[in-house]
Amino acid sequence: MATQHPEIGQVIEKLKTLLKERCSTSDAVREQHGKDESWHFPIAPDVVCFARSTEEVSEIMKICAAHKVPVIPFGAGTSLEGHLNAVHGGVSIDLNEMNEILRVSPEDLDCTVQPGVRRKQLNEYLRDTGLFFPIDPGADASIGGMASTRASGTNAVRYGTMRENILSLKVVLPDGRIISTGHRAKKSAAGYDLTKLYIGSEGTLGIITEITLRLYGIPEAISAATVSFPDIEGAIQSVILTIQSGIPVARIELLDDVQVDAINKYSGLDLPVQPTLFLEFHGSEAYVREQAEQVSNICSEFGAEGFKWTMQAEERTMLWEARHNAAYAAINLRAGAQIWATDVCVPISRLADCILETKKDLADSFLIAPLVGHVGDGNFHLSFVIKKENPEELKEAERLNARLIKRALAMDGTCTGEHGVGLGKIKYMDMEHGEAVSVMAALKAALDPDNIMNPGKIIPDRAAE
Amino acid sequence: MATQHPEIGQVIEKLKTLLKERCSTSDAVREQHGKDESWHFPIAPDVVCFARSTEEVSEIMKICAAHKVPVIPFGAGTSLEGHLNAVHGGVSIDLNEMNEILRVSPEDLDCTVQPGVRRKQLNEYLRDTGLFFPIDPGADASIGGMASTRASGTNAVRYGTMRENILSLKVVLPDGRIISTGHRAKKSAAGYDLTKLYIGSEGTLGIITEITLRLYGIPEAISAATVSFPDIEGAIQSVILTIQSGIPVARIELLDDVQVDAINKYSGLDLPVQPTLFLEFHGSEAYVREQAEQVSNICSEFGAEGFKWTMQAEERTMLWEARHNAAYAAINLRAGAQIWATDVCVPISRLADCILETKKDLADSFLIAPLVGHVGDGNFHLSFVIKKENPEELKEAERLNARLIKRALAMDGTCTGEHGVGLGKIKYMDMEHGEAVSVMAALKAALDPDNIMNPGKIIPDRAAE
Numbered sequence: 011m012a013t014q015h016p017e018i019g020q021v022i023e024k025l026k027t028l029l030k031e032r033c034s035t036s037d038a039v040r041e042q043h044g045k046d047e048s049w050h051f052p053i054a055p056d057v058v059c060f061a062r063s064t065e066e067v068s069e070i071m072k073i074c075a076a077h078k079v080p081v082i083p084f085g086a087g088t089s090l091e092g093h094l095n096a097v098h099g100g101v102s103i104d105l106n107e108m109n110e111i112l113r114v115s116p117e118d119l120d121c122t123v124q125p126g127v128r129r130k131q132l133n134e135y136l137r138d139t140g141l142f143f144p145i146d147p148g149a150d151a152s153i154g155g156m157a158s159t160r161a162s163g164t165n166a167v168r169y170g171t172m173r174e175n176i177l178s179l180k181v182v183l184p185d186g187r188i189i190s191t192g193h194r195a196k197k198s199a200a201g202y203d204l205t206k207l208y209i210g211s212e213g214t215l216g217i218i219t220e221i222t223l224r225l226y227g228i229p230e231a232i233s234a235a236t237v238s239f240p241d242i243e244g245a246i247q248s249v250i251l252t253i254q255s256g257i258p259v260a261r262i263e264l265l266d267d268v269q270v271d272a273i274n275k276y277s278g279l280d281l282p283v284q285p286t287l288f289l290e291f292h293g294s295e296a297y298v299r300e301q302a303e304q305v306s307n308i309c310s311e312f313g314a315e316g317f318k319w320t321m322q323a324e325e326r327t328m329l330w331e332a333r334h335n336a337a338y339a340a341i342n343l344r345a346g347a348q349i350w351a352t353d354v355c356v357p358i359s360r361l362a363d364c365i366l367e368t369k370k371d372l373a374d375s376f377l378i379a380p381l382v383g384h385v386g387d388g389n390f391h392l393s394f395v396i397k398k399e400n401p402e403e404l405k406e407a408e409r410l411n412a413r414l415i416k417r418a419l420a421m422d423g424t425c426t427g428e429h430g431v432g433l434g435k436i437k438y439m440d441m442e443h444g445e446a447v448s449v450m451a452a453l454k455a456a457l458d459p460d461n462i463m464n465p466g467k468i469i470p471d472r473a474a475e
Numbered sequence: 476m477a478t479q480h481p482e483i484g485q486v487i488e489k490l491k492t493l494l495k496e497r498c499s500t501s502d503a504v505r506e507q508h509g510k511d512e513s514w515h516f517p518i519a520p521d522v523v524c525f526a527r528s529t530e531e532v533s534e535i536m537k538i539c540a541a542h543k544v545p546v547i548p549f550g551a552g553t554s555l556e557g558h559l560n561a562v563h564g565g566v567s568i569d570l571n572e573m574n575e576i577l578r579v580s581p582e583d584l585d586c587t588v589q590p591g592v593r594r595k596q597l598n599e600y601l602r603d604t605g606l607f608f609p610i611d612p613g614a615d616a617s618i619g620g621m622a623s624t625r626a627s628g629t630n631a632v633r634y635g636t637m638r639e640n641i642l643s644l645k646v647v648l649p650d651g652r653i654i655s656t657g658h659r660a661k662k663s664a665a666g667y668d669l670t671k672l673y674i675g676s677e678g679t680l681g682i683i684t685e686i687t688l689r690l691y692g693i694p695e696a697i698s699a700a701t702v703s704f705p706d707i708e709g710a711i712q713s714v715i716l717t718i719q720s721g722i723p724v725a726r727i728e729l730l731d732d733v734q735v736d737a738i739n740k741y742s743g744l745d746l747p748v749q750p751t752l753f754l755e756f757h758g759s760e761a762y763v764r765e766q767a768e769q770v771s772n773i774c775s776e777f778g779a780e781g782f783k784w785t786m787q788a789e790e791r792t793m794l795w796e797a798r799h800n801a802a803y804a805a806i807n808l809r810a811g812a813q814i815w816a817t818d819v820c821v822p823i824s825r826l827a828d829c830i831l832e833t834k835k836d837l838a839d840s841f842l843i844a845p846l847v848g849h850v851g852d853g854n855f856h857l858s859f860v861i862k863k864e865n866p867e868e869l870k871e872a873e874r875l876n877a878r879l880i881k882r883a884l885a886m887d888g889t890c891t892g893e894h895g896v897g898l899g900k901i902k903y904m905d906m907e908h909g910e911a912v913s914v915m916a917a918l919k920a921a922l923d924p925d926n927i928m929n930p931g932k933i934i935p936d937r938a939a940e
Contacts, residue, residue: 202933
């Protein structure tokens with residue numbers, strides 16, 4: 011537990027007056043709000059507020075600002091780098107009761123939602139309109155959390171990430187003022203891009219309370235495919251040539267042999283235990299068939315066998331459920347274990363090198379770590395299967411993670427393609443960004459001078475405090 | 476001419492020592508650097524520097540920072556809202572000698588260029604690689620200028636704007652430090668999006684000295700088409716249905732009857748003097764044909780006649796040259812006239828209303844103003860054909876422009892889709908962004924505390940000074 015802020019008692023009193031039973035200091039509620047799905051050890055906030063409107067978030071912020079007490083926005087709790095841990099104590103604002111879809115405009119292919127809306131909820135709501143929102147990080151995350159962490163996932167190779175799919179945001183500033191970062195025009199050259207500044211800012215600059223999203227027409231036809239390779243290099247060369255050829259694959263995912271073995275066991279598949287690509291194609295029936303044939307030919311060139319594709323919705327769903335359950339499958343490899351999930355992203359020309367060197371590291375380690383990747387973007391994940399109570403294992407995961415990140419940075423990549431910085435990657439910010447970290451710190455200090463918004467995340471402490 | 480900064484003499488002396496003959500105070504050079512292609516009355520800087528490297532830009536910045544003298548980066552001089560006018564005097568840094576293409580990676584579909592590289596130069600250089608850079612604002616602008624103004628243009632409906640096509644930037648900060656805003660990974664969740672903050676910042680936060688761009692494969696086949704409509708509504712409804720149907724048109728441009736008449740005269744075409752769409756399709760030969768057929772059918776539904784399409788490169792080039800010369804064609808309507816170019820962008824569902832109300836305004840005015848638009852994005856332009864020495868005409872253009880912008884904002888649009896703020900749109904920033912302008916001002920003050928970077932642009936003066 012963090013040291014308590016001297017004025018937290020007064021703040022809790024004011025919050026209880028404002029919110030009544032929607033302000034909780036119960037241990038169970040606080041504990042649930044001091045953690046995400048990462049390996050980081052939970053740190054509970056002092057109090058949890060359940061907000062119902064932008065105006066209420068603003069009122070809460072004003073109380074916290076007056077006492078300079080930390081605030082952490084909370085969505086689905088599915089982040090992966092300790093984003094929600096209350097390292098300096100304070101107030102968690104739970105946004106799950108703000109879960110309305112406020113507006114859908116089929117003509118403009120856009121909609122506006124509250125931050126607590128989950129991505130599956132949105133797509134179910136949209137189904138009758140013939141539209142969908144493609145960004146799919148795996149977990150049934152909240153749209154607010156996805157915006158805050160610049161989430162992406164399996165569809166990003168075709169549709170981009172949250173960065174490309176948010177038109178504007180409503181944000182409560184650290185002093186309680188409310189702003190809109192933009193309008194519904196598809197593009198604008200009118201001033202600084204505040205929308206993009208808030209996307210990926212992990213709650214450190216304000217609280218997102220409305221999100222205007224781009225939507226897409228549900229494709230006429232969708233097909234899925236799997237294909238296995240004798241080696242990882244062949245798989246990656248196939249991906250590179252597919253992307254270079256301009257084939258608009260909707261998904262192109264790599265699973266290494268360890269991960270394939272894990273999902274075979276967990277999801278009851280019987281894939282060959284080899285490096286494998288999972289693919290999806292969107293378009294007209296003829297176009298989907300054409301794309302699958304082109305990719306099949308490319309994969310054959312690189313030694314693949316058994317390219318299997320299907321238009322059956324059921325088979326497709328089974329495949330992607332297995333892919334989405336990759337982390338649970340990894341946990342399942344070892345009784346009583348947890349996952350330390352990490353990700354990096356490199357230019358695709360360096361992806362084979364990066365993965366092969368990483369696999370070599372793993373071969374020399376006592377830890378198991380299945381590898382999966384959104385390889386069309388040069389982005390891949392390791393899931394270290396650890397018992398985090400064992401300091402040796404934590405230390406080894408830390409060592410392998412550090413080597414992975416240094417490798418990615420040396421290849422002109424990034425320490426995280428989609429998981430975000432949170433607590434876990436903060437120590438790599440200087441290494442990745444150098445002098446630019448001071449620019450980030452200056453922005454943080456300008457917008458949040460008292461450092462009350464999710465303090466201890468993104469900006470290394472020496473700079474922000 | 477602006478009031479001279481008290482220390483400008485010392486600054487000029489130091490710059491001459493640093494740059495020798497590449498530091499000029501000649502009237503002709505200064506005058507050329509105090510204007511762009513807009514109607515705004517030129518204001519020359521005190522001195523012009525021709526920089527050859529990032530390090531040299533940094534040295535120049537350090538000298539100016541020490542004396543708190545304003546600095547304005549200068550590229551091709553093709554901006555349209557007075558971005559380059561030295562309203563507070565100071566130093567213009569001409570970046571045209573930094574015009575090298577530093578690196579092209581066909582495997583990664585990206586390249587890195589210096590800011591003085593022109594877009595046509597880049598595409599000529601790329602031709603042998605089978606790649607191209609799609610962003611096309613019409614003018615042969617510099618890539619640095621296009622980044623700084625968040626440029627877009629005719630291809631944006633398919634490929635996005637500069638915002639979507641820059642991976643990272645090298646930037647010289649107002650104090651002379653040099654940062655990289657990112658790396659070559661296709662995506663990253665590692666901290667604040669400094670790349671996007673600098674794109675569209677119009678030289679007010681620092682000087683862009685390297686740009687890493689996304690590239691695309693040159694399509695196997697390209698076809699162009701024209702189609703005329705009895706009324707503007709039919710044309711716009713056709714655009715909406717085309718976009719909604721997910722047909723990936725590469726260009727879809729509207730020209731009103733006035734503009735068609737102008738380009739017929741200027742470029743020697745013989746199009747029916749009616750609202751007209753110019754289109755382009757990219758893909759395989761079969762796919763391009765399929766797209767053209769689909770769009771032709773849609774246009775027929777809305778009353779169009781004479782859908783003409785061609786795969787001939789020559790005819791296509793003639794068409795787009797005519798489109799790119801729209802502004803010159805407009806000037807040509809009236810001897811001795813200039814153009815006041817303005818643009819707005821609205822949600823596409825409001826585009827027909829916005830254009831029809833604007834056309835009504837124009838019908839009631841004594842000014843002529845051809846209308847062209849990147850209508851797939853909801854973005855359109857007016858070119859007021861004025862003699863700017865005539866105060867009555869300036870006043871009328873100002874009145875019509877103000878009405879246009881208020882109309883666009885009332886429709887949840889923006890006061891500029893692609894031209895930028897510069898001097899011309901600064902008075903509309905509060906109206907469009909409200910409280911968010913204070914956030915922009917806080918960012919500006921944090922990164923440029925002495926307000927020396929292109930002062931008087933984007934941020935209304937009361938906030939920045």
